[in-house]
Amino acid sequence: MTSVIEHPDYFLLDSDLDDDVRRLRDRVREFGLTEVEPIINSYWERAEFPDPVLPGLGNLGIIGGFIEGYGCPGLSRQAAGIAAREMGRIDGSINTFVGVHSSLCMGSIYMLGDEDQRSRWLPALAALEKTGAFGLTEPDHGSDSVSLETSARRVGDSWILRGRKRWIGNGHAADVIVVFARDEADSQVKAFVVEKEDDGTYPDGFRPEIIRGKMAKRSIHQADIVIEDVRLPLENRLAGCESFAGVNKVLSATRGGASWEAVGHGMAAFELASRYASEREQFGAPIASYQLVQERLAGMLSDLTSMQLLCTRMAELQERGEFTTAMASLVKMTTSRKALSMCRTARDIMAGNGLLLENHVARHLTDMEVVSTYEGTDSMQALIVGRDITGISSFTRTAR
Numbered sequence: 001m002t003s004v005i006e007h008p009d010y011f012l013l014d015s016d017l018d019d020d021v022r023r024l025r026d027r028v029r030e031f032g033l034t035e036v037e038p039i040i041n042s043y044w045e046r047a048e049f050p051d052p053v054l055p056g057l058g059n060l061g062i063i064g065g066f067i068e069g070y071g072c073p074g075l076s077r078q079a080a081g082i083a084a085r086e087m088g089r090i091d092g093s094i095n096t097f098v099g100v101h102s103s104l105c106m107g108s109i110y111m112l113g114d115e116d117q118r119s120r121w122l123p124a125l126a127a128l129e130k131t132g133a134f135g136l137t138e139p140d141h142g143s144d145s146v147s148l149e150t151s152a153r154r155v156g157d158s159w160i161l162r163g164r165k166r167w168i169g170n171g172h173a174a175d176v177i178v179v180f181a182r183d184e185a186d187s188q189v190k191a192f193v194v195e196k197e198d199d200g201t202y203p204d205g206f207r208p209e210i211i212r213g214k215m216a217k218r219s220i221h222q223a224d225i226v227i228e229d230v231r232l233p234l235e236n237r238l239a240g241c242e243s244f245a246g247v248n249k250v251l252s253a254t255r256g257g258a259s260w261e262a263v264g265h266g267m268a269a270f271e272l273a274s275r276y277a278s279e280r281e282q283f284g285a286p287i288a289s290y291q292l293v294q295e296r297l298a299g300m301l302s303d304l305t306s307m308q309l310l311c312t313r314m315a316e317l318q319e320r321g322e323f324t325t326a327m328a329s330l331v332k333m334t335t336s337r338k339a340l341s342m343c344r345t346a347r348d349i350m351a352g353n354g355l356l357l358e359n360h361v362a363r364h365l366t367d368m369e370v371v372s373t374y375e376g377t378d379s380m381q382a383l384i385v386g387r388d389i390t391g392i393s394s395f396t397r398t399a400r
Contacts, residue, residue, distance in 0.1 A: 017082070031060055044091075049097070066253070070126055076315070092368075099169075105176060112249070130174075133168055137165065138165055192232055192236055216370045256331065259328075273297065273300065296345055297349075306334070340369065
């Protein structure tokens with residue numbers, strides 16, 4: 001039991017990692033344990049982002065993920081997944097920051113921008129000299145983001161943007177924000193970069209406000225953004241985005257991050273629960289000695305192992321270019337359900353002590369509620385898989 005508690009990898013999957021990925025795993029893990037875990041609860045409780053972790057985060061060799069060049073590491077899918085797993089194993093808020101900044105913002109610029117645009121923005125983002133955000137979802141368009149209403153209109157040598165964005169991670173503070181808007185001229189979705197002025201302010205009409213009162217992911221802020229006749233130069237439109245297909249290109253390339261994070265939360269839940277069960281005594285014996293607790297730990301380990309196997313296979317298929325949208329939905333649905341169940345079980349094993357932030361599991365539990373929502377809710381993932389099974393789409397119904 002001790003070796004499983006220290007590193008819950010029951011099927012020894014990490015033994016197949018190459019030396020570079022293993023070193024990356026250990027580097028992220030050490031950073032999380034020494035730089036994030038000791039301070040995260042206080043920042044989480046105050047709903048503040050832990051700015052002191054940014055220098056160390058920038059030195060880990062994970063910012064930019066799969067991007068090659070421009071100061072980015074060019075990680076394999078497996079390496080990027082292991083990094084997200086290890087970060088999620090410590091804290092979901094920091095992992096979300098990395099995903100938004102590195103995969104979505106930088107990934108959009110890399111995949112949709114031209115060479116001048118990549119050279120203009122990516123190096124500073126890779127060095128974390130500037131931070132990024134990704135503006136797709138809107139107050140009335142989450143799962144159906146294809147119907148986005150934010151508009152863009154070309155006027156002479158400028159673009160004028162107007163609309164609203166919501167749930168934009170780091171959108172209140174990012175230096176570089178990729179915003180998707182519908183071109184009034186052809187009704188196609190285009191991508192634009194809004195960036196702070198030299199004095200640290202946003203362009204006139206761009207007004208982000210932090211969404212307050214969240215129950216989870218409290219150390220990463222999401223913004224509600226009003227975009228009212230924001231004027232951008234022509235060169236701030238990403239050259240390679242001519243329709244919503246550009247959005248799908250980014251989302252497809254970055255799909256899977258939430259699943260790896262779910263594995264991290266599941267690993268943390270298992271570690272915390274099994275260690276607590278070994279130390280907590282009731283009725284004169286450690287609760288780990290009771291049949292019910294052992295059965296629950298065995299169930300948690302079974303779920304965790306299946307999640308790890310799914311994500312390992314996901315990375316293999318991504319590298320081979322054989323990973324489909326429906327496959328991604330199946331992995332996201334499965335890992336989210338299992339990780340959330342594991343976190344609830346861990347909290348229950350700890351009983352009242354599981355409610356305390358000092359025991360960490362409450363933070364993982366509530367953060368998993370968020371993971372179950374972003375990258376598509378559980379229900380949406382199930383419907384995507386259902387469509388693949390039956391050939392029938394149930395997303396829309398004719399009004400009766």
